[in-house]
Amino acid sequence: xxxxxxxxxxxxxxxxxxxxxxxxxxxxxxxxxxxxxxxxxxxxxxxxxxxxxxxxxxxxxxxxxxxxxxxxxxxxxxxxxxxxxxxxxxxxxxxxxxxxxxxxxxxxxxxxxxxxxxxxxxxxxxxxxxxxxxxxxxxxxxxxxxxxxxxxxxxxxxxxxxxxxxxxxxxxxxxxxxxxxxxxxxxxxxxxxxxxxxxxxxxxxxxxxxxxxxxxxxxxxxxxxxxxxxxxxxx
Amino acid sequence: xxxxxxxxxxxxxxxxxxxxxxxxxxxxxxxxxxxxxxxxxxxxxxxxxxxxxxxxxxxxxxxxxxxxxxxxxxxxxxxxxxxxxxxxxxxxxxxxxxxxxxxxxxxxxxxxxxxxxxxxxxxxxxxxxxxxxxxxxxxxxxxxxxxxxxxxxxxxxxxxxxxxxxxxxxxxxxxxxxxxxxxxxxxxxxxxxxxxxxxxxxxxxxxxxxxxxxxxxxxxxxxxxxxxxxxxxxxxxxxxxxxxxxxxxxxxxxxxxxxxxxxxxxxxxxxxxxxxxxxxxxxxxxxxxxxxxxxxxxxxxxxxxxxxxxxxxxxxxxxxxxxxxxxxxxxxxxxxxxxxxxxxxxxxxxxxxxxxxxxxxxxxxxxxxxxxxxxxx
Numbered sequence: 001x002x003x004x005x006x007x008x009x010x011x012x013x014x015x016x017x018x019x020x021x022x023x024x025x026x027x028x029x030x031x032x033x034x035x036x037x038x039x040x041x042x043x044x045x046x047x048x049x050x051x052x053x054x055x056x057x058x059x060x061x062x063x064x065x066x067x068x069x070x071x072x073x074x075x076x077x078x079x080x081x082x083x084x085x086x087x088x089x090x091x092x093x094x095x096x097x098x099x100x101x102x103x104x105x106x107x108x109x110x111x112x113x114x115x116x117x118x119x120x121x122x123x124x125x126x127x128x129x130x131x132x133x134x135x136x137x138x139x140x141x142x143x144x145x146x147x148x149x150x151x152x153x154x155x156x157x158x159x160x161x162x163x164x165x166x167x168x169x170x171x172x173x174x175x176x177x178x179x180x181x182x183x184x185x186x187x188x189x190x191x192x193x194x195x196x197x198x199x200x201x202x203x204x205x206x207x208x209x210x211x212x213x214x215x216x217x218x219x220x221x222x223x224x225x226x227x228x229x230x231x232x233x234x235x
Numbered sequence: 236x237x238x239x240x241x242x243x244x245x246x247x248x249x250x251x252x253x254x255x256x257x258x259x260x261x262x263x264x265x266x267x268x269x270x271x272x273x274x275x276x277x278x279x280x281x282x283x284x285x286x287x288x289x290x291x292x293x294x295x296x297x298x299x300x301x302x303x304x305x306x307x308x309x310x311x312x313x314x315x316x317x318x319x320x321x322x323x324x325x326x327x328x329x330x331x332x333x334x335x336x337x338x339x340x341x342x343x344x345x346x347x348x349x350x351x352x353x354x355x356x357x358x359x360x361x362x363x364x365x366x367x368x369x370x371x372x373x374x375x376x377x378x379x380x381x382x383x384x385x386x387x388x389x390x391x392x393x394x395x396x397x398x399x400x401x402x403x404x405x406x407x408x409x410x411x412x413x414x415x416x417x418x419x420x421x422x423x424x425x426x427x428x429x430x431x432x433x434x435x436x437x438x439x440x441x442x443x444x445x446x447x448x449x450x451x452x453x454x455x456x457x458x459x460x461x462x463x464x465x466x467x468x469x470x471x472x473x474x475x476x477x478x479x480x481x482x483x484x485x486x487x488x489x490x491x492x493x494x495x496x497x498x499x500x501x502x503x504x505x506x507x508x509x510x511x512x513x514x515x516x517x518x519x520x521x522x523x524x525x526x527x528x529x530x531x532x533x534x535x536x537x538x539x540x541x542x543x544x545x546x547x548x549x550x551x552x553x554x555x556x557x558x559x560x561x562x563x564x565x566x567x568x569x570x571x572x573x574x575x576x577x578x579x580x581x582x583x584x585x586x587x588x589x590x591x592x593x594x595x596x597x598x599x600x601x602x603x604x605x606x607x608x609x610x611x612x
Contacts, residue, residue: 051496075502087497089490096486103487104502152502 002027002187003048003079003156007057010040010047017043018054019211025156030178030188032198032219034232035208041191042084044208045158048189049081050074061156076104080154084161084191086145090134094125097133097144101151111151118147121177139170146174150181157181158189163197175201195232199223207232266598276578289455291577292570297461297530299569300468304523305546306553306561307475308516314556315492315512317395321402322382324543325409326375326517330524331534332419333371335426343367344429364429368525375521376514383513388506406540413536423535426528434458460530467526471519472562478515479558488512492556541585545572548592554605563603567591 003025010018018040025031033041046052048059050071059067066074080101089097098118102111119126122143128136136144142162149157159178163171171194179201182188192198199205205222207215215225222228281288305327312320337343344363347354386405390398414421434444438454450456479485491498491508498505527542528534546561549568553560568588575587595602 049500051499070504071499072502072504075500081500083497083500087494087500089493089497091493092486092489096489099483099486100490100498100501100503103483148501 001025001060002029002062003189004060005044005048005057006059008044008047008054008059009056010043010052010054017211018047020057021208021211021213022057023206023213023216025187025189028182028185028187029204030182030190030202032190032192032195032202032205033208034192034195034198034205034222034228036231037193038210039208040211041208042160043211045081045083045160045189045191048074048158049079072104075152075154078153078155079158080149080152080156081158082145082149082160082162084164086141088133088136088141088144088148090132092133093130094133094136094144095129097148098125098151101148104152114151114153118150121150121180122147138165139167139174142166142170142174146177150186154186156187156189158191160191161193162190163192163194171197195228196223262597266594277574280578286453286455287577291573293455293457293461294576295570295573296566297464297569298572299566300464301523301527301530302542302546302549302568303468303562303565304471304519304526305542306549306565307471307558308520309547309550310553310555310558310561311475311488311512311516313550315488315509316387316391316398318387318398318402319547319555320387320513320516321399321543321547322386322405322409323516323520324539324541324546325406325413326379326382326539327520327524327527327543328413328534328536328539329378329409330371330375330521331426331528331538332413332524332536333374333521334367334429334525334528335424335534337367337370338429339427343370360430367429368522371521371525372518373521375517375524379513379517380510383510388509406543410536410540419536421536423533426532426534428529428532430529432458432460432529432532458530460526464526464530467522471522472558475515475519475558484508484511545585545588548588548595550602551592552595552602554602557602557604560602560604 001024005024006022008018008021009016021040021044023031023033033044035041043052047054048066050066050069050073054067057067058065061074061077061079064077066077066079069077089100092100098115099111102114105111105114124140125143125147128140133141133144146159146162149159162174162178166174175197178188178190182201190198190202199219199222202219204217205219206213207222207228215222215228217225223233277288305323308323308326309320312318312323342349344360344367346366347362348356348359351359382405386401387398390401413419434450434456435441435458436444436450436454436456438451444450444456477485479489487498487501487503487508488511490501491503491505495505498508523542524539527538545568546565549564550561551564552567553562553564555561568591571587571591572584575584579587599605
């Protein structure tokens, strides 16, 4: 098991945001967390990457407990988190943004090779290499955020709402790239409001509601569940 | 222009685009008249006595380049942690004292000649003085890292005003702890220089001023310490530009100043980046402190207060968070002060410095190189 999350309880002050969340990601999988706004999807990802702390339970990555580890060490272990809203470094150039993605790595030749691989997936980034991150369009920023997330060569890539604010064509493009990244051996934990799209590329899925996992199964089972259909797929 | 941080601005509320209040022209007219008055005084004096003007200009350069070295520390720290580190001026003071003890007590500046008597005395003095300066820089860095760890880091998530008040507390602590008799003592101490200050005058060519001799009327004098301060300050600028532009830690500084959680997701240890920027800023303050002590040859524990505050004004004037802004602001401050001393009166120098702060906050609170604060979506 690549990632094992057990009994997370996260609080924002008095608000009990995650109430005993447990799930896992196997090697090579794409796993989706779906849920409405405020269900705790982003909180879950932020807790795994070390930005938030859980009061109970534990998070195991490749068998190692990372629940008390600082965020920068977790990146070193091979988890990369593409945050909600992309969080591009606006005053840095595209190239500098990508270099920051590779901050934990030392060998310049290896970093250069990773950058070429990112350009192969996102040729647009190569054209805009010396442009400031803040001047990119929304779609380009998502590409940059994803590319930056890949620069640390993660074993697990966590993506938070990669489709947010993008046109349908771009959404499709991004999801194709996610599938592509996965087929090259990176496991993916996806958080999406666009449930239909996310389920179509995922192996398994979990449904989060007000801080609890209420449903889990293969992507197909979830997509066919009548409750899910009504609440998230709009049919 | 290089901006350490995209969103680092003064926290003063920006003037919103709203209906102009009645009588706004009174204020505007006042500033215009003030500007014209300053220009008239300066230009008429420049025409009447150009050499005197040049002499004031040179003393303004010396002040300005010292302020530039201090202002960088304010602007870098503000860029990353949004804290105005009021203890920075006292770190500058500690730099001066470290060099005093190194020179007067331990004769550190003479070690090259003591160890290798065969080298030329000139080279020995240069190496010895650089050793003294490096020692001051290292100790100031260590002091700043300690201050950051002990006083500021526990308040990282507290309201910003708490950290600001703590900074003022640390500043007082350094001043009055330093004033204890077994530390630096509360008295003015004559500073023993690691090398001799040599002065020249310019009149029909450049001539050396011999000790005990006065330069002729109408000559412009300058000293080796002025040249050293200028070179050191410019080198510091270039080094810092290179650092934040081209090095991994420098880019990480800019990334952390823009968005700390995102920087942590990149694997950046934001705490060590913050410590690093405190250390770099303090090293430059230490360098400035040594050169300031050499130039003005008397030190005491409160010598950092006014240069520190003026460097802070310089950083605000240039646009706090902006590295070239700190440099330009500092040069303007140096000139403003020197011209005030020359053409108004010496005690007015401090009043003018803080008047500039008020005017900047009224007219353009983001400073020369600052951009208006953008709201983060």
